[in-house]
Amino acid sequence: MSATTIPVKQGIYHKAGSLRRERRWALWTAYLSLIVSAIIMLAPPVYMLLTSLKTSAEVADQSGSPWWVSSPTLENYWALLGNRMFIDFFLNSAKVTIAVVALTMVISVLAAFALGRMRFWGSQALATGVFLTYLVPDTLLFIPLYQIVGGLGLLDNAWGLVLVYPTLTVPFCTWIMIGYFASIPKELDEAALIDGANWMQMLWKIFIPVALPGIIAATIFAFTVSWAAFVYPTAFITSPAEMPMTIGVVSQLIRGDTFAWGQLMAGALLAALPPVVIYAFLMDYYIAGLTAGATKG
Amino acid sequence: MADGGAATLPRIEAPGGASLKRFARRRSTIAFLMTLPLIAVIGGLVVWPAGYAIHLATLNRRMTSFIGLGNFEILLESETFRMVIFQSVFFAITAVILKAAIGFWLAHMLHHIPANGQRKWRGMLLVPWVIPPALSTLGWWWMFEPTYSSINWILNIFAIPSVPWLGEPWWARISVIIVNVWYGAPFFMIMYLAALKSVPEQLYEAAAIDGATSWQRLRYVTLPMMRNIISITVLFSLIVTFANYDIVRVLTNGGPRDLTHVFASYAFQVGILAGNIPRGAAVSLFMFPILAIIAFFVLRGVNRRNKEEA
Numbered sequence A: 001m002s003a004t005t006i007p008v009k010q011g012i013y014h015k016a017g018s019l020r021r022e023r024r025w026a027l028w029t030a031y032l033s034l035i036v037s038a039i040i041m042l043a044p045p046v047y048m049l050l051t052s053l054k055t056s057a058e059v060a061d062q063s064g065s066p067w068w069v070s071s072p073t074l075e076n077y078w079a080l081l082g083n084r085m086f087i088d089f090f091l092n093s094a095k096v097t098i099a100v101v102a103l104t105m106v107i108s109v110l111a112a113f114a115l116g117r118m119r120f121w122g123s124q125a126l127a128t129g130v131f132l133t134y135l136v137p138d139t140l141l142f143i144p145l146y147q148i149v150g151g152l153g154l155l156d157n158a159w160g161l162v163l164v165y166p167t168l169t170v171p172f173c174t175w176i177m178i179g180y181f182a183s184i185p186k187e188l189d190e191a192a193l194i195d196g197a198n199w200m201q202m203l204w205k206i207f208i209p210v211a212l213p214g215i216i217a218a219t220i221f222a223f224t225v226s227w228a229a230f231v232y233p234t235a236f237i238t239s240p241a242e243m244p245m246t247i248g249v250v251s252q253l254i255r256g257d258t259f260a261w262g263q264l265m266a267g268a269l270l271a272a273l274p275p276v277v278i279y280a281f282l283m284d285y286y287i288a289g290l291t292a293g294a295t296k297g
Numbered sequence B: 001m002a003d004g005g006a007a008t009l010p011r012i013e014a015p016g017g018a019s020l021k022r023f024a025r026r027r028s029t030i031a032f033l034m035t036l037p038l039i040a041v042i043g044g045l046v047v048w049p050a051g052y053a054i055h056l057a058t059l060n061r062r063m064t065s066f067i068g069l070g071n072f073e074i075l076l077e078s079e080t081f082r083m084v085i086f087q088s089v090f091f092a093i094t095a096v097i098l099k100a101a102i103g104f105w106l107a108h109m110l111h112h113i114p115a116n117g118q119r120k121w122r123g124m125l126l127v128p129w130v131i132p133p134a135l136s137t138l139g140w141w142w143m144f145e146p147t148y149s150s151i152n153w154i155l156n157i158f159a160i161p162s163v164p165w166l167g168e169p170w171w172a173r174i175s176v177i178i179v180n181v182w183y184g185a186p187f188f189m190i191m192y193l194a195a196l197k198s199v200p201e202q203l204y205e206a207a208a209i210d211g212a213t214s215w216q217r218l219r220y221v222t223l224p225m226m227r228n229i230i231s232i233t234v235l236f237s238l239i240v241t242f243a244n245y246d247i248v249r250v251l252t253n254g255g256p257r258d259l260t261h262v263f264a265s266y267a268f269q270v271g272i273l274a275g276n277i278p279r280g281a282a283v284s285l286f287m288f289p290i291l292a293i294i295a296f297f298v299l300r301g302v303n304r305r306n307k308e309e310a
Helices: A002-052 A056-060 A075-081 A084-117 A123-134 A138-151 A158-164 A166-182 A186-194 A199-210 A212-228 A231-236 A245-252 A261-281 A283-295 B002-057 B070-077 B079-112 B115-125 B133-144 B150-157 B169-197 B201-209 B214-242 B246-251 B263-273 B277-285 B287-309
Strands: none
Touching (some): A002 B115, A002 B133, A075 A261, A084 A123, A084 A158, A084 A166, A084 A245, A084 B002, A123 A166, A138 B263, A138 B287, A166 A283, A166 B002, A186 A199, A245 B133, A261 A283, A283 B169, B002 B277, B070 B079, B070 B277, B133 B150, B169 B214, B169 B246, B263 B277, B277 B287
16 A cells, blocks of 8 residues: 555655756746846946046056956046036037927927827828837938038037937837827816816826826936937037037047047946936836837837 | 707707817817927928938939939949948848847846846846947947957956957957847847736646646747737837947947948948938938838837737
8 A cells, every 4th residue: 555655655746846946947047147147238337337447557557357456546537527528528418418308308298199189180190100200210311411400500519419319209209108198098188178178288287297107208218319319419510519428428538549448438437327327216217118119009 | 848949959059069060170270289399300300301311312422413323323333332231231130139039038037036136137137228329339349459358358268269359350240249239138128028027927827737838838828929029129129220320330430341331330431421422321221121111010010019909
């Protein structure tokens, strides 16, 4: 009797054990791949940070490990913060980005409200058109825009960038705002209409507060895109006084044959700081905006 | 009484109907005014420039006379441009496949670990996507730097000989792809993770009861549920990667010997730096048919997804 039950019991335990072992293996594989990929994903920024803390002499010294700083210093950062040109890059970026974000949000919230809630002739076609323009890349448009901006006399002028950046931000922001507005129940605007609200009051008092997470996500998107824009400033801006951060760091901090690598990396990190800070504090909104394009649309 | 009622009813309804019509007309007027800025942006800054690009591409270098398809002919005959076509296609397809595969793998791994740890890992893995690519590519450039490459330093520890990252054409191509995959894979990971979370748990339970292996669960439950989002993400990324400019400009600037140029960087070189605006416009217009085909499929995928959700 006992001789026949023991193998059965063993069979059951064996099966349960293998299931648990399989789970454990899956978990180990998961953590291993996450650790390896996190190292790879974070290596370049970390290496930039390490380099930015080195003196020029230490960067030039090739005997030690490049992944170690023997005498960390902030002198590269102080040199940049005392550099008038670098401060100008920052101010230009801030000026252009703030103007573009404000412009974008006004245009896209108004348009999304009209397209999502107030059906009119051609509104469906226009919504599709918004999505299609989102798919048109800036590298397809920069040459004709170069001619157009040049014709307006805005080449080599930061305000010229304010004119063209909406091509990068408006379509996507409108698109995700249409999605957010569409998720607001119809009863809410019927109630507002019965209470005698006009369209502007309805947008301002109901839609904007209710869709606030979407508005934050769209604002973050517009901010990061305008801050990181590279094609347009590279094409349109040639004098350092008008350059925003991205192109300023890439073109002006690289001089001659001996690169000041420490300063270059410090400049790149400082330029990347605003989007990274926003990401660190508003990660959930950031990700919501990122995934909204495909999940809401 | 009944007559009176019948007589008064239409009288109430008639003004009501008229005001409803007036209301609707007023509504569409307001709506049109609200979309006017959007129409101005799309029309003035996208549609018109796109049409203008076609016009520009048919002019001669000094933009004085019409030469039809001359610019396109010259480009197609040039050896350099044929390499640009090859490199753009090779770069976009390889990079997107790698990004999608790595992103899918990471999303899966992230989905497997306990939920309270996911946020932290997700936050770390998304960092490459957050840094403006022109700036992070500077860091990569410094890591690839031939005399003092920190990547080669690590490879040397494992007794692997130094790699001439940006000096040799094929290694330069691979370097550009590595940087693009590093930058773009987190985006795929986030999209796929969102999609994975939307697959109902009951489907996996049912599959487990039916004795499905983990491979079968992936093949017959996860993939069919995510098919649409995978295709939208891949197609969208194909557009962005195809039109990429930042990474090539900062990392190789087209070199060595113009062999790593993609459409965007070559259009920039020809159109802005060399001052041949019409030919530059022609180069960037080569992207258009490919992008239009991809856009068609993206739109179809999005519409299908909307119908599924409705």
